[in-house]
Amino acid sequence: MEKTILSGIQPSGKLHIGNYFGAMRQHIRMQEEGDAFYFIANYHSLTSVNEGKKLDRFTKDVVLDYLALGLDPEKCTFFAQSDVPQTTELAWILGCLTPVSLMEKGVSYKDKVAQGLSPNIGLFTYPILQAADILVYNSDLVPVGEDQKQNIEICRDLAGKLNFTYNEELLKIPEDYIVKSVAVVLGVDGRKMSKSYNNTIDIFDEGKTLKKRVMSIQTDSTPLEDPKDPETCNVFALIKLFADEIEQKDIAEKYKAGGYGYGHAKKELLALIKDYFADAREKRKQLEKNMDYVFDVLREGGKKARERAETVMEPIRSKTGLFRSF
Ligand code: ADP
Ligand code: TRP
Numbered sequence: 001m002e003k004t005i006l007s008g009i010q011p012s013g014k015l016h017i018g019n020y021f022g023a024m025r026q027h028i029r030m031q032e033e034g035d036a037f038y039f040i041a042n043y044h045s046l047t048s049v050n051e052g053k054k055l056d057r058f059t060k061d062v063v064l065d066y067l068a069l070g071l072d073p074e075k076c077t078f079f080a081q082s083d084v085p086q087t088t089e090l091a092w093i094l095g096c097l098t099p100v101s102l103m104e105k106g107v108s109y110k111d112k113v114a115q116g117l118s119p120n121i122g123l124f125t126y127p128i129l130q131a132a133d134i135l136v137y138n139s140d141l142v143p144v145g146e147d148q149k150q151n152i153e154i155c156r157d158l159a160g161k162l163n164f165t166y167n168e169e170l171l172k173i174p175e176d177y178i179v180k181s182v183a184v185v186l187g188v189d190g191r192k193m194s195k196s197y198n199n200t201i202d203i204f205d206e207g208k209t210l211k212k213r214v215m216s217i218q219t220d221s222t223p224l225e226d227p228k229d230p231e232t233c234n235v236f237a238l239i240k241l242f243a244d245e246i247e248q249k250d251i252a253e254k255y256k257a258g259g260y261g262y263g264h265a266k267k268e269l270l271a272l273i274k275d276y277f278a279d280a281r282e283k284r285k286q287l288e289k290n291m292d293y294v295f296d297v298l299r300e301g302g303k304k305a306r307e308r309a310e311t312v313m314e315p316i317r318s319k320t321g322l323f324r325s326f
Contacts, residue, residue, distance in 0.1 A: 003034040006139035006174075008041040008081065008130075011058035012049050015065050016200035017273075018185035018193035021241055022145045028070045030143055036076035037137050037305060038066070043081050043088065043129060047122040048112075063294055065203060068284035073297045081133065083302030086309035091125075091132035093320060097161045098128055107150055115196045131155035134174055136309040141177045152177075166319045171312070185241065188217045190234050201238075203277060204284060214270045215263075224261035235265040242272035 049055045113119045159171040187199030201213045230236040230252040254260040
């Protein structure tokens, strides 16, 4: 039987090239490899975005980004998390089996609070909602970056707990599937690219904004005429993501030969980024003019996702003794 692949991405701001190479590209590739479910994790974003208009805008942006970059609704089920209320229902049931001490071990909560996010209960129990996302579709594989490893372990733990408590295989325990194809993408300041560090180059940045971001990449102060080491340069690290092998070799030679400044490298990077996302940029503009189609995609995806979720929830309601009069 075809494996169910599931992953989600939060709509909490513009998506950047770290998100693309670290997560989205793999999602798009994997739609060819199984029965893929991809969703916009808008319930999760409520943990940090508390302005309705903003969350709505971010959600539509992520939908447009994914479709423009090649997610194909004919090949996968693409939907918004809030279109599947069974998710929060399962999250509550799982929460009633989750020891507080398990959440207290969560590194991501601590990281986010350290970065200035409000320490709300939603943020604290984020991994339980994520577990529900995964389990409510009987997922087999969950392609995520290394940073999500603990959340997937918690998910497996909670599925086991529910099955054990009710003495029945009500939830499928997903395989650990960490995508390792890309190391961490670095931001313009050389730290991990992240919207919380304000060091991103966004996928759909254009014109002056894109140029300004690329030109702001931090480099050392080796003079233009001196040879440079490409392997220690932030600009070259990004060039490697966009250039093919021949182009990479060619640029590396120029670094080593000297007479080639970081400004030159940045210009090459800028051209590479423009070229790499040119088709997606065009497609996104077309999609933006056709929002009816975009909503149809979400409606269809949501319907399919709800149907699947209901088949998992129905026996759980019955086994847990939850009363329903409709
Ligand atoms: P951010 O750090 O900007 O808030 P998220 O935590 O929302 O990004 O990450 C969404 C997805 O993108 C995750 O699967 C994560 O693994 C991936 N990702 C985010 N930043 C990077 C990066 N700099 N390099 C590689 N992958 C990344
Ligand atoms: N926590 C994930 C992230 O920040 C997003 C997410 C929410 C997710 N629910 C999920 C990923 C379920 C995979 C499966 O990137």
